[in-house]
Amino acid sequence: MKEFVLYTGCTAPVRLPAYEAAVKAVLDKMGIKLIDMKGANCCGAQYVESVNRHAFAAMSGRILALSEKYGHDILAICGACSGSLKWVKHELDEDWKLRDEVNALLADEGLEYTGKTQVKHLLQIFHEDIGYDAIKAAIVKPYSGIRLAAHYGCHVTRPYDIVRVDDPENPTIIDRLIEIAGGTPVDYTGKTRCCGGPMLAMDQSLAVKIGLDKIRNIRNEKADGIVTACVFCDIQLTQVQFGEGVGEKERIPVLTLPQFLGPALGISPAKLGISFNKISPSKILAGVMEV
């Protein structure tokens, strides 16, 4: 049985706990064991990352060092965290001066970064560690006639040379999984564009415009729902549909990838936290479970 240490990041446990629960339920079903990382800290994405490269390396570096103590590779479920951890790992593997500096800060806790563990985003676990065939074999209640738009998340897929998840211009993992679960993946304009989430700090109305641009493009393809693989993207693409300009009936449900896969694998809605979703995905799930 493969084991990973789960780094949830700051946001998922508070703002999107259903995602965390669904990740655990689905990976458990697929034979992946997860251990919660205890005593972690923020990875430093965006904010510390922007003002001090060394402090950022120390923050993500500590999380990497903690995973070495657990003796397992890291599973990150947020795009910002997986991007940061992979980026800092790359820096610490290249820049030995920086590594020494980070290790000096970690020493009195008995932690050390040596580079022996890897960081994986959830999409990689599905693609590389479980594999499409095993998922296909585990589908017990396939969807049918449901059109879904995949949103991958910028920091999940770029920069490719560092994150190595999927083709950054033409990503396919979520689309393949939608297909395997019996849904119809739909293509849409601007699929690899940003959700606008990182703009929330500086300019909220601009962030909403960018998010709604994506929602409009998805609506143009008459999708029944959106499938995400990042905490921030999921929250942003949901939240922008509650402002002006989107009628209640027009809202497109947003599901995290494990919440979408779970029902097809026979996992109950309660375990997947479906009732926590702000836009009810009942239409999508109607065929596969009682909601």
Add this chain to the structure above:
Amino acid sequence: MSETAHEPRNKIAHEPKSTFSQEIAAQPGGEYIRKCIQCGLCTASCMVANYTDKYRPRKMVQKILIGEREEVLSSELPWLCMTCRLCEERCQEGVSLAEIFHVVRDIAAREGHIPKVFKDTVNLVMKDGWLLKGSYTDFEQDDRTSLGLDPDLNWNEEFMKKVKARYFGKEPVEGGEQE
């Protein structure tokens, strides 16, 4: 054809106002600025540029190249980049705008130009060790319990004190206001 065929007939009398682009190029991630050919593909592919006229990544690179150091460092514009890196998938010269703007932010921060929201968030995370301590109430704890998740999030607050002392001194992170 001789080697000199591509040289301009008349030497162009253009000197950057400062060595800002060299300063950027000397830092990790900034080196590719030398390769920018000012084609504008980045601006064309940028969603921020698409929705606000004030943000033009190509133009910002141009300002750096012509040496407008103060203008760039005191502006909020480098902080508007979402680091989505869509532009760098498109740039044929391998320039990473996200990296260049990170280098710009790093220098700006050292000189006291940090937008308030960045400053406040950095100070918060230095204090709490994570971002959402203040939002984690009984309500969210109950949600976690009902989902079968551990309500004790177990964040470490001590390490950030060391990070703060090492990189930001004892005082909260200060920054000048942006224009």
